Amino acid sequence: KNQVEQSPQSLIILEGKNCTLQCNYTVSPFSNLRWYKQDTGRGPVSLTIMTFSENTKSNGRYTATLDADTKQSSLHITASQLSDSASYICVVSAKTGANNLFFGTGTRLTVIP
Amino acid sequence: KAGVTQTPRYLIKTRGQQVTLSCSPISGHRSVSWYQQTPGQGLQFLFEYFSETQRNKGNFPGRFSGRQFSNSRSEMNVSTLELGDSALYLCASSLINGERETQYFGPGTRLLVL
Numbered sequence: 483k484n485q486v487e488q489s490p491q492s493l494i495i496l497e498g499k500n501c502t503l504q505c506n507y508t509v510s511p512f513s514n515l516r517w518y519k520q521d522t523g524r525g526p527v528s529l530t531i532m533t534f535s536e537n538t539k540s541n542g543r544y545t546a547t548l549d550a551d552t553k554q555s556s557l558h559i560t561a562s563q564l565s566d567s568a569s570y571i572c573v574v575s576a577k578t579g580a581n582n583l584f585f586g587t588g589t590r591l592t593v594i595p
Numbered sequence: 596k597a598g599v600t601q602t603p604r605y606l607i608k609t610r611g612q613q614v615t616l617s618c619s620p621i622s623g624h625r626s627v628s629w630y631q632q633t634p635g636q637g638l639q640f641l642f643e644y645f646s647e648t649q650r651n652k653g654n655f656p657g658r659f660s661g662r663q664f665s666n667s668r669s670e671m672n673v674s675t676l677e678l679g680d681s682a683l684y685l686c687a688s689s690l691i692n693g694e695r696e697t698q699y700f701g702p703g704t705r706l707l708v709l
Contacts, residue, residue, distance in 0.1 A: 516697075525599070525685050525700030526638075571638065582651065583693070587637035 488586035505555040505572030513575040599701035613674040620688030627669040
């Protein structure tokens with residue numbers, strides 16, 4: 483069964499600290515993996531999209547890694563800011579099938595001063 | 596370039612009614628996907644349209660339908676509303692294929708069914 487699991491479910495960190503969010507998936511055959519940031523009351527915004535051959539991709543203070551062998555991805559946030567407070571959603575795309583996008587339920591990150 | 600727009604932003608309906616939501620994609624984008632987001636289930640895929648044709652469909656009942664116009668604008672319709680349909684409905688656009696490319700989401704329509 484194609485699934486995407488994220489951990490932790492929620493996280494509180496101090497401003498300026500780093501954090502890492504995890505995404506494990508069982509989606510097969512794998513096409514790509516995306517990380518989205520969703521502020522409360524707004525639509526998700528794409529942070530990174532990685533294909534099988536990419537194992538690291540950065541977007542400013544956000545760095546995503548992908549291990550296609552172990553089917554794991556992480557999103558590392560460096561020097562967190564209050565504006566990083568949001569839900570982070572991992573989405574994995576499969577190459578075949580009628581419904582090809584599989585969503586994690588997200589990690590709720592709160593950055594406190 | 597203007598982003599994805601959705602109207603209305605908020606909607607209150609009662610059980611049994613029907614509702615139509617609208618989505619205007621980013622100019623030049625031809626793929627439009629719809630998602631339902633609830634606190635318990637997270638984001639769930641409804642359907643994807645490309646060049647006025649439904650290309651992909653999620654596991655939702657037939658009460659949920661959609662269409663896409665020649666200008667790529669899309670509408671989603673939910674008939675015979677149920678309490679469980681209360682959710683944030685998100686529309687996302689991409690150039691050709693939302694499964695291969697970055698999708699750009701609109702702000703969503705928050706639907707409350709009483």
